[in-house]
Amino acid sequence: MGQDIAMETERTAVGTGLTGAHAERLSSLVTASRAQVDRETGLTLYRDMTLGRRFEDKCAEMYYRGKMFGFVHLYNGQEAVSTGVIGAMKRQHDWFCSTYRDHVHALSAGVPAREVMSELFGKETGCSKGRGGSMHLFSKEHHLLGGYAFIGEGIPVALGAAFTSRYKREALGEADSDSVTAAFFGDGTCNIGQFYECLNMAQLWKLPIIFVVENNKWAIGMDHNRATSDPEIWRKAASFGMAGEEVDGMDVLAVRAAAERAVARARAGEGPTLLECLTYRFRGHSLADPDELRAEEEKQFWAQRDPLKALERDLVSAGLVSSEELRAIEKEIDAEVQDCVDFALSAPEPDSSELTRYIWAED
Numbered sequence: 582m583g584q585d586i587a588m589e590t591e592r593t594a595v596g597t598g599l600t601g602a603h604a605e606r607l608s609s610l611v612t613a614s615r616a617q618v619d620r621e622t623g624l625t626l627y628r629d630m631t632l633g634r635r636f637e638d639k640c641a642e643m644y645y646r647g648k649m650f651g652f653v654h655l656y657n658g659q660e661a662v663s664t665g666v667i668g669a670m671k672r673q674h675d676w677f678c679s680t681y682r683d684h685v686h687a688l689s690a691g692v693p694a695r696e697v698m699s700e701l702f703g704k705e706t707g708c709s710k711g712r713g714g715s716m717h718l719f720s721k722e723h724h725l726l727g728g729y730a731f732i733g734e735g736i737p738v739a740l741g742a743a744f745t746s747r748y749k750r751e752a753l754g755e756a757d758s759d760s761v762t763a764a765f766f767g768d769g770t771c772n773i774g775q776f777y778e779c780l781n782m783a784q785l786w787k788l789p790i791i792f793v794v795e796n797n798k799w800a801i802g803m804d805h806n807r808a809t810s811d812p813e814i815w816r817k818a819a820s821f822g823m824a825g826e827e828v829d830g831m832d833v834l835a836v837r838a839a840a841e842r843a844v845a846r847a848r849a850g851e852g853p854t855l856l857e858c859l860t861y862r863f864r865g866h867s868l869a870d871p872d873e874l875r876a877e878e879e880k881q882f883w884a885q886r887d888p889l890k891a892l893e894r895d896l897v898s899a900g901l902v903s904s905e906e907l908r909a910i911e912k913e914i915d916a917e918v919q920d921c922v923d924f925a926l927s928a929p930e931p932d933s934s935e936l937t938r939y940i941w942a943e944d
């Protein structure tokens with residue numbers, strides 16, 4: 582027991598939740614290669630991240646006011662990952678696969694906010710017709726292959742999408758079939774079998790897939806450093822001969838640059854990438870979690886690395902935008918989010934005669 586405690590102290594840099602090696606590299610990751618963006622792209626990134634943040638804040642409000650039910654897992658703090666990766670891919674061409682923490686991935690993929698909010702209220706106008714709820718967002722039109730309540734469940738689904746892309750091009754002769762799939766999942770999910778099975782198959786068949794690990798250091802109340810043999814997840818890629826990369830997941834420009842490299846490899850037929858994004862969730866595991874396990878010092882450390890504030894500093898210091906413009910965007914987005922709530926609250930519920938509809942495919 583005494584030995585266990587000593588080992589953990591050595592492995593965890595105080596106050597960051599990171600292991601010593603991770604913590605040492607965090608500062609160099611900040612200055613690692615970052616995407617160059619023009620004004621328009623910078624504004625698009627800021628808008629997407631702000632929509633994610635404000636949408637989630639509104640969900641918390643609705644949940645605590647008793648308007649939303651069931652388990653709801655918010656994404657606050659992790660926005661740079663969704664925006665950085667999905668923003669580097671082609672909407673309605675490439676494919677995305679999420680987890681139960683899926684609202685913001687859906688928004689970044691272009692699913693209308695009204696449809697996402699409606700789904701959270703269980704309404705017919707929801708992207709899953711009100712049958713899925715928070716953890717099961719789906720949109721064929723926007724190539725969102727689903728949120729999944731079971732951890733790791735989306736990884737083989739994403740692998741199938743990546744296989745389909747290659748099969749269509751090489752076996753069926755569809756020359757324009759060059760889509761790439763991004764599978765998002767957490768650090769805790771990297772300790773289950775499907776992760777390893779899918780990494781193996783993806784590399785064996787050189788599939789166009791990006792395994793995006795959102796390492797927020799925690800799997801509910803389990804500290805990542807206590808749960809895995811090598812806390813540096815990206816290194817696990819080497820066991821499969823796969824490209825692996827670690828990136829500051831609080832820096833959208835760094836995530837975007839890493840995603841661009843991974844997408845380029847995948848489209849060129851060079852196969853998959855394991856991309857580990859070091860990030861943090863600013864709220865409890867779900868809205869039912871009082872969040873009492875994580876140290877205040879650790880929360881403070883990561884709060885100072887808020888990805889939205891970091892992007893604002895970057896865009897303003899580069900002279901691309903003014904803070905006033907960003908405040909105006911936030912106002913617009915607040916109005917958009919309120920519109921979603923009004924729309925979702927007044928939308929119809931699924932008709933009870935149709936409760937079993939959509940269990941089987943209709944076309």
Ligand SMILES: Cc1ncc(C[n+]2csc(CCOP(=O)(O)OP(=O)(O)O)c2C)c(N)n1
Pocket residue numbers: 682730731732766767768769770771795797799800801866
């Ligand atoms: C197959 C399966 N086993 C256990 C659970 C219970 N469970 C829900 S969330 C979670 C932790 C996942 O942590 P991580 O992958 O780091 O994702 P995060 O919540 O941090 O985004 C677990 C074990 C589950 N949902 N599915």
Ligand SMILES: [Mg+2]
Pocket residue numbers: 767768769795796797798799800801
């Ligand atoms: Mg986690």
